[in-house]
Amino acid sequence: MSGLDVNGLWLRYGATPVLERIELHVPAGELVTIVGASGCGKTSFLRLLLGELKPTRGQILLDGKLLAAEPGRERGVVFQRYSVYPHLTVLGNVLLGLELDRARFTGHLFGRTRRVALSRARAMLEAVGLADDEAKYPAALSGGMRQRLAIAQALVMEPAILLLDEPFGALDPGTRKDMHALLTALWQRLGLTVFMVTHDLHEGFALGTRLLVFDKPRWDPQDPTAYGATITYDLPLRSPEAHTSPELAAALASAMRPRRAPASVSQFPHHP
Ligand SMILES: Nc1ncnc2c1ncn2[C@@H]1O[C@H](COP(=O)(O)OP(=O)(O)O)[C@@H](O)[C@H]1O
Numbered sequence: 001m002s003g004l005d006v007n008g009l010w011l012r013y014g015a016t017p018v019l020e021r022i023e024l025h026v027p028a029g030e031l032v033t034i035v036g037a038s039g040c041g042k043t044s045f046l047r048l049l050l051g052e053l054k055p056t057r058g059q060i061l062l063d064g065k066l067l068a069a070e071p072g073r074e075r076g077v078v079f080q081r082y083s084v085y086p087h088l089t090v091l092g093n094v095l096l097g098l099e100l101d102r103a104r105f106t107g108h109l110f111g112r113t114r115r116v117a118l119s120r121a122r123a124m125l126e127a128v129g130l131a132d133d134e135a136k137y138p139a140a141l142s143g144g145m146r147q148r149l150a151i152a153q154a155l156v157m158e159p160a161i162l163l164l165d166e167p168f169g170a171l172d173p174g175t176r177k178d179m180h181a182l183l184t185a186l187w188q189r190l191g192l193t194v195f196m197v198t199h200d201l202h203e204g205f206a207l208g209t210r211l212l213v214f215d216k217p218r219w220d221p222q223d224p225t226a227y228g229a230t231i232t233y234d235l236p237l238r239s240p241e242a243h244t245s246p247e248l249a250a251a252l253a254s255a256m257r258p259r260r261a262p263a264s265v266s267q268f269p270h271h272p
């Protein structure tokens with residue numbers, strides 16, 4: 001089947017369950033936004049899709065084939081911060097993946113291969129609006145420029161799937177809006193499949209073609225780590241009624257509600 005399939009996926013860190021019973025089919029070309037309380041396993045889910053983590057149980061298939069055991073060039077990732085290398089220039093950051101890919105032995109590109117890589121890197125910088133900044137180092141860039149660089153670095157490898165982990169969370173509202181327009185344009189132009197985790201519900205609704213809510217359907221107040229999270233709501237966003245469903249409102253209210261661990265003994269006043 002074309003697209004991405006997640007079948008019966010569970011993830012545990014040691015004895016601690018984080019994700020359970022995840023079932024998902026995402027056809028190529030969707031822009032899937034993911035919301036859920038902090039700590040419910042959203043980043044872990046992206047790392048599973050990236051191939052950086054192995055599921056404890058279950059499978060992830062890309063176009064019907066088991067996901068490669070290593071992160072590969074068909075998947076690109078952008079984190080909230082620190083995705084770019086501070087010791088490389090803007091151009092160097094975008095070239096890096098191409099260099100590692102093409103020149104496994106020498107780490108350098110020569111002649112025609114280098115010219116092709118340079119022109120691809122520069123085209124990508126142009127697409128994200130950093131054409132005039134190629135000689136700068138990340139320290140000289142604003143937060144928004146750094147995230148545009150991180151996106152260019154991921155996209156120059158021409159991945160089929162782009163994974164974004166709260167990529168705009170640290171940006172000011174104006175810059176975030178520009179980034180939304182950029183992401184939408186690149187997604188459409190390149191025909192990408194995108195998974196984007198966000199803690200901003202408006203962003204999730206505005207950008208996605210589909211919204212996933214991650215939450216723990218089972219919750220033990222005595223032991224908040226007893227159970228893992230799963231997809232409690234899976235909503236296509238391009239229908240007018242999508243935003244007004246009472247089930248969605250309930251799912252969001254549950255997922256976004258901060259849950260506190262039970263008060264530990266030390267929080268109670270001591271009576272000697
Ligand atoms: N490498 C790890 N080893 C052990 N526990 C981890 C590891 N990474 C994350 N966790 C724990 O797994 C849970 C889910 O983390 P994460 O996927 O980062 O959640 P989210 O991105 O939704 O905030 C958290 O309780 C976190 O502390």
Ligand SMILES: [Mg+2]
Pocket residue numbers: 042043044165
């Ligand atoms: Mg996270």
